[in-house]
Amino acid sequence: xxxxxxxxxxxxxxxxxxxxxxxxxxxxxxxxxxxxxxxxxxxxxxxxxxxxxxxxxxxxxxxxxxxxxxxxxxxxxxxxxxxxxxxxxxxxxxxxxxxxxxxxxxxxxxxxxxxxxxxxxxxxxxxxxxxxxxxxxxxxxxxxxxxxxxxxxxxxxxxxxxxxxxxxxxxxxxxxxxxxxxxxxxxxxxxxxxxxxxxxxxxxxxxxxxxxxxxxxxxxxxxxxxxxxxxxxxxxxxxxxxxxxxxxxxxxxxxxxxxxxxxxxxxxxxxxxxxxxxxxxxxxxxxxxxxxxxxxxxxxxxxxxxxxxxxxxxxxxxxxxxxxxxxxxxxxxxxxxxxxxxxxxxxxxxx
Numbered sequence: 001x002x003x004x005x006x007x008x009x010x011x012x013x014x015x016x017x018x019x020x021x022x023x024x025x026x027x028x029x030x031x032x033x034x035x036x037x038x039x040x041x042x043x044x045x046x047x048x049x050x051x052x053x054x055x056x057x058x059x060x061x062x063x064x065x066x067x068x069x070x071x072x073x074x075x076x077x078x079x080x081x082x083x084x085x086x087x088x089x090x091x092x093x094x095x096x097x098x099x100x101x102x103x104x105x106x107x108x109x110x111x112x113x114x115x116x117x118x119x120x121x122x123x124x125x126x127x128x129x130x131x132x133x134x135x136x137x138x139x140x141x142x143x144x145x146x147x148x149x150x151x152x153x154x155x156x157x158x159x160x161x162x163x164x165x166x167x168x169x170x171x172x173x174x175x176x177x178x179x180x181x182x183x184x185x186x187x188x189x190x191x192x193x194x195x196x197x198x199x200x201x202x203x204x205x206x207x208x209x210x211x212x213x214x215x216x217x218x219x220x221x222x223x224x225x226x227x228x229x230x231x232x233x234x235x236x237x238x239x240x241x242x243x244x245x246x247x248x249x250x251x252x253x254x255x256x257x258x259x260x261x262x263x264x265x266x267x268x269x270x271x272x273x274x275x276x277x278x279x280x281x282x283x284x285x286x287x288x289x290x291x292x293x294x295x296x297x298x299x300x301x302x303x304x305x306x307x308x309x310x311x312x313x314x315x316x317x318x319x320x321x322x323x324x325x326x327x328x329x330x331x332x333x334x335x336x337x338x339x340x341x342x343x344x345x346x347x348x349x350x351x
Contacts, residue, residue: 006033006064008057008071008079009042013226014096015070016045017126023049025156033060058086069095069103073232077106084110092116092149098180098229099237100139100169108141116147119169121176125225127317132161139169177239184222184230185247191219205332210292217345298349302329314348 005022009015019034033052036042046053054060061067061083071079076097084107087093093115097103104119111117123135136157144150145166157164167175194201205213222230234240257266305311306326313322313334322342328335334342334349 002029002031003065004031004033004063005066005068006035006060007068008061008083009034009036013070013229014122014126015068018068018070018096019045019049019051021131023051033064035060057083061087064088064091066092066094069093069097069107072228073097073099073236074228076103080106081110084115085112087111087115090114090116092118094118094120096120096122098176098233100137100172100176101238102236104139104169116144116149117141118144118150118153121172129319130160131157133163135163135165137165137167137172139167139172173237174239176233177237177243180233181237181240181243182247184233185244187219187222188230190215191223194219210295211288214288214291298344299329301349301351302326302334302344312350313342314350316346316348 003026007015007018015034019032022030022032031052032049033054034042034046035054035057036045037055039055042053042055057079065088067083067087069076069080069083076095080095080103084093089112093107093111094117095103095107097119098121100119100121104117107117107119117140119139121137121139122131123137124131128134138153140150154164201216205216253269254266256262257269301311306329308325310323310325313324314320322336322340324336324338324340326334327337332344334344334347336342
């Protein structure tokens, strides 16, 4: 018997990945319905995937065995409040929100008592081709983890080589205040500082160190994604304000060290931080060394084979594969003998 699954979508993004993922693994076992406020795009996608499309959220969940909420944080609680009272008895409901405390409470509050609530945070974006080694954070209540439907989800994720982290919603949000907020904040401030200084990014790469390029790549990666999502993460996690306070205090402290030319306290502070990281994150040096080594090996391979033998090139986004001879390599651009130009960062190079 086929399971009816409804995905409540809102904007372009992760919910489309969920739809394609479910079809890839369960197409013979499910009837999939998607909802979206953009009728034209929704109908176009539903035809492409051969699934059902609805603009009526409430009607679409009344017979759903599984309902997935994949809407922006801003509208999550309001959407849950409107729809959850109409969920099918004994069904399963999930959300994929990157904040877990208030969505978890809302799902429990507004869903029928018989509905199994599995708050979920997939810790990756909609560009991956496999969930192998990807992290899924699950914050279901202890009693719900004994349910056979929950165990089915766990078994499927394990069999797919995904990494599973079971924790509470509050603990999740405390960790995300650091893992997400502190990372995003640092990157956005870094990028905005460069913009205000009008740094010539291309020219700065002439002076590049591997670590600077890794940092710059991270900034560019985040800047090309949806700022709405990052704004929501900053605004709706209650745990963030304490992290924000400590960050600003620390930033001001280092600024004062420099203004006063206080080398002693500057060095002592770094030494204390160094000790903390050595005890808790020893692999950091090894991890970055490995990335730098792999980049260097790729460049060496390219330079050694200019006007020599053919190499293979695989695009990291489209998986397109080429096998061509290199005629030149300048400023991270690979020039092939078929007149194509490849940006090194977008291609894997191998013999």
